[in-house]
Amino acid sequence: MEQKIDFSVLDKAIAEFGNEEKSLIAILQRAQETYRYLPREIFPYLAEKLSIPEARIYGVATFYENFSLEAKGKFVVKVCDGTACHVRKSIPILEALRKELGLSEQKKTTDDLMFTVETVSCLGACSSAPAVMVNDEIYPTMTPDTAVALIRQLKENN
């Protein structure tokens, strides 16, 4: 699918954070938030604007967990697998969600680009373990059943 990239998002971010190397991560974060992934077309564009090699930008983009070179779903479901959640059984929740959405460890996003299911090392919501985060909202003390119910409800509302 050919998608046209709106570069003005990057121009605004560059104006806000400054056109220097130290602003790179902040600019990429803005891009990730806007496009929901980092389209490859932005690398040469940023390389020129920030006067740094494209390879370095690619290096940064692939180093950090939060950047994705592939499009993510509208709802990013992060199952916390931090220690506290793990010992209160987070993996069965992950498995139930994958089963519900037909996803696996390799296939993280549904074909309709609605859901991405991934794990996160710790949400810092350990007292609400096991926790699941959908976009920016945390859902406490989940079970496989309540997690599946949550997904169905999100589907219904959309």
Next chain:
Amino acid sequence: MFKNVEELRSYRLECKKALANENKKIVICGGAGCVSKGANKVYDKLIALMQEKGVKYTVKLEKCSDDERIRVTKSGCHGFCEVGPLVRIEPQGWLYIKVTEADCEEIIDKTMAKGECIDRLCYSENGVVYKEKKEVPFYKKQTRVSLDNCDKIDATSIEEYLARDGYTAFEKALTELTSEQIVNEITESGLRGRGGGGFPTGRKWGQVARQKNFPKYVVCNGDEGDPGAFMDRSVMEDDPHRMLEGMMIAGVATGANFGYIYVRAEYPLAVARLKNAIAKAEELGLLGDNILGTNFSFHMHISRGAGAFVCGEGSALTASIEGKRGMPRVKPPRTVEHGLFDKPTVLNNVETFANVADIINKGAAWYKSIGPEKSPGTKTFALTGNIKNAGLIEVPMGTTLREVIFDIGGGMRDGGKFKAVQIGGPSGGCLTEEHLDLPLDFDSLKKAGAIIGSGGLVVMDEKTCMVEVARFFMNFTQNESCGKCVPCREGTRRMLEILERIVAGEGRDGDIELLQELGEMISDMALCGLGKTAAGPVLSTIKYFRNEYEAHIYDKKCPAGECQKLKSIVIDPELCKGCSKCSRICPVGAISGKIKEPFVIDQSKCIKCGSCVDSCAFKAIKEI
């Protein structure tokens, strides 16, 4: 904007008067735990009800308050997250737990109007009802210094911070003390880095102060990445000014004019609160050029992390702020000489900075009076896992594990039996029953083969498999290894493969020894702290739970009954109706039998996928 110290003082005095005027107060915990359990709904409901009933109230610290009004406010984390949403009633100091919207009317009509306590909302244990918060066992043994304000103030209001003597330490540092005096006071106090390393803070500041290379930087490490740790999150979200003040004092002490706060990506609220706090401090002229008419200037920036655990390491963190891949470099030169942008840098963790203002205000002697001589002060811990009262606590250093787990934490949840506690996250180790009376401080833990780390305490019961715990941490570390140095990159992967094999029932004779050898090798040869400590959880679980490893390897059994691949799946002949559904669903043809008679599973063929368990309509198939 304040042009001089006098203006700041008189404004602070106004704030203090306003605070003293407040009488009746409802404080709702706005920490992450309570919010996820519905604290915001309780807050909204209380406001709506008061409007409906025509009860006079205010949500802000009001300068000219008539004391009839009830102050309703959202504070930061109260720590007792397990029983949230929490509501505290002032001036009585009562604590209500598990408050729902349905309780709000009674709180207004009974407690606020008549001053009556609603006993059923209070915490009770063994038939005793604890009305006052300070009497609740969870709080009784705590000493809150860096978390002192968290459960009291509205984090978005600089006025509330000022009303509680906020920025008095900065004022003192700026106008009364020399750089040397500040460094000496911190050194004298014995404050040690709370991020895990335990390096003396005063010595670090002194080293930066002596550098002649400008500009200098103060960097705050808010990349709290250890799974099972959320102490710094609380300080950043709930009392951001305390941390800013600590950083600003470090600036005065070392001659640095720029501060950077590195916050991990998973804490969006912390970023928002810090941004707001910085904006407010700039507005009042506490940050910026020529602060309070002196020649000291200080500018604060926030860098958001992008999801890399290794960025908690000093040189990786500064590389990340510079917009690079966050990979550690060889030291020396050390951060104090060549840190951020290759300039002298003070790099401390959130909690360390949160202790600074009190030390300057109350003096080194006061600080030293808390906890043991070699590790004075308090430490925050995130208490989680199979424990009754999960939450955030702060205790004097030297408190024993037993006091933390059983007195404050209330013991094991669901009647479980204590097995081990994992301390210090993926860099730390496990401690067992024999260590329960060990004092929690830097040096005692080191002797026992664990570290205090950043302060995550994950309590585990007998149903937790220690080999699986070791695999879990190794999986984490292997994922987060930055790949720069071979021992860590390759070594952690090999260790993970062995552990995966063991929990899958394919462990071999010699695996334990191989894990030990690899672990020691990585510790000796890795470049940074992540690699050096990567084997900690494996080595300590082998040390204390070697029998569990052996049971997995030789008997193909998981004593805790947790490892899926080592379970047997059996059909209960009493419950089986002989419908044959399971035999049709089994992917490997391991189930056979006659229709209307109990079926059986051939254990030699079974791959333990569990498909049959889910398929059985009579719940006759069980994992044992």
